[in-house]
Amino acid sequence: MKRKGILLLLMTTMTLLLSSCWSKKELTDLAIVSAMGVDKTKDGRYTVTLQIINPGNVAGGLVGGGGTQSPPVTIYWDSGDNLVEASRRASSRIARRVYYAHTNLLVIGEKLAREDGINVLIDAFDRDPDFRANATMVIANHTSAADLVKTLTPVDKIPANKVLKTLEFTERKWGENVKVSLQDVMMGLESPGGKAVVGGFRMIGDYKQARRLENLQESAPEATLRASGIAVLKRGKLVDWLYGKTARGTVWILDKIQGTDINIDWGGKKEAIAYQTVRQKTSLSAQIKNGKPHISVHTRVEGDIGEMEVPVDITNPNVITKIEQSVRQEIKKELKKAIERAQKDKTDIFGFGEVIHQSRPNEWKKIKPEWNDVYFPKSKVDITVEAYVRRAGLRNKSFLSGVKEN
Structure with a gap:
């Protein structure tokens, strides 16, 4: 009997400690911000x-009640003296509670990033318990953040998902863009020198047409979104845009290349052979010689032959060796171009300073205050590239060689 009483008391105590659904949020009461x-x-x-996501339109396509068509998202906006005020003013137009826990994309206008910087904004986002630090951040390239957020996109019903997937696949297949989170940017700006790189996005086409449902009904939309460049932030402000090979060289050094295509000249023809990277690894090391930083960048890459526009005998080991040498030279050019651009901007986006800090902490204390503006622009950087051809696709002998013989 005594044991039953103790068990009953324990169960009663546990019941009192259960929180139940005191903080429940009904989906019908939430305006989910994407x-x-x-x-x-x-x-x-x-x-x-x-x-704001329109759940019914996303689940059931673009067909609403009565055969009418409605977009998958609705846009609300407002202004304020600070971010919190602007956000709360915008919520006054919505008949539901604004819910930021599923906000996967944060877009910063180029003018704001260049003139005022984003440090104040990041402080506001970091304080908000609803806003997730792993949300992806992008900088609007030559446009406003509003134009990007308002653009309706085909294929992906929710425009935010279009941006996220484009950044992910572009980083994986091409290597001239980066996908970074709010947390990544915060860590970069808090590091020595206060630097970070952020993916850029732009709206192409008619910005008025981009907001209309008719844009989704065209086989060739008049307005769309595309990844465009890498934004360089220094002390929270946008200082430069990187494009093309300079951007890819930056991604190489950051060790974020997942896949890309290197074109090399052959037989007097420009970009005749396409080399597809399969895997790569970039490592950094640093030394202090005579009081001056000395950085070493080492990249090792393996890849396949993807295309040949001229007859090439790739069964010949000497030919493979020459192709590998050409690939090494091309990659080295891109790395060198990226480093020269960063030194010109006086912004250590590669983390060379952190490498010195880890390997030479005492020397780092002396040069840290003037690292970005004095030491980094004049630092000597040695670049070593190893490139290897692993496979040649489904055939060794070039199809063009057979055509030439016939």
Whole structure:
């Protein structure tokens, strides 16, 4: 009997400690934000643009009740003296509670990033318990954040997902863009020198047409979104845009290349052979010689022959060796171009300073205050590239060689 009483008392105590559903949130009461854009107005105020998901339209396509068509998202925006005020003003137009826990995309306008910087914004986002630090951040390239957030996109019903997937696949297949989170940017800006790189995105086409449902009904939409460049942030402000081989060289050094295509000249023809990377690894090391930093960059890459526009005998080991040498030279050019651009901007986006800090902490204390502006631009950087051809696709002998023989 005594044991039963103790068990009953224990069960009663546990029941009292259970929280139940005291903090429940009904889906019908929430306005789920998929993307958020932040711009600066001419009078110095913040403008917040919210991309709200229309659950019924996403689940059932673009067909609404009565045969009418409705977009998968609705846009709300408003302005304020700070980010919190602008966000709360925008929520006054919505009949539901604005819910940021599923906000996967944060877009910063180029004008705001270049003139005022993003440090104040990051502080606001970091304080908000609902906003996730793993949300992807992008900088609007030559446009406003509002134009990006308002653009309706085909294939992917939710425009925010279009941006996220494009960044992911572009980084994986081409290597001239990066996908970074709010947390990544925070860590970069808090590191020595306060630097970070952020993927860029732009709207191409008619910005008025981009907001209309008719844009989704065209086989060739008049307006669309595309990844465009890498934004360089120094002390929270946008200082430069990187494109093409300079951008890819930067991604090489950051050790974020997952896949790309290197074109080399052969037989007097420009970019005659396409070399597809399969795997790569970039490592950094640093030394202090005579009081001056000395950085070493080592890249090792393996890849396949993807295409040949001229007859090439790839069964000949000497030919393979020459192809590998050409690939090494091309990659080295890109790395060198990226380093020269960063030194010109006086922004150590590669983390050379952290490498010195780890290997030479005492020397780092002396040069840290002037690292970005004095030491980094004049640092000597040695680049070593190893490139190997592993496979040649489904055939060894070139099809063009057979045509030439016939």
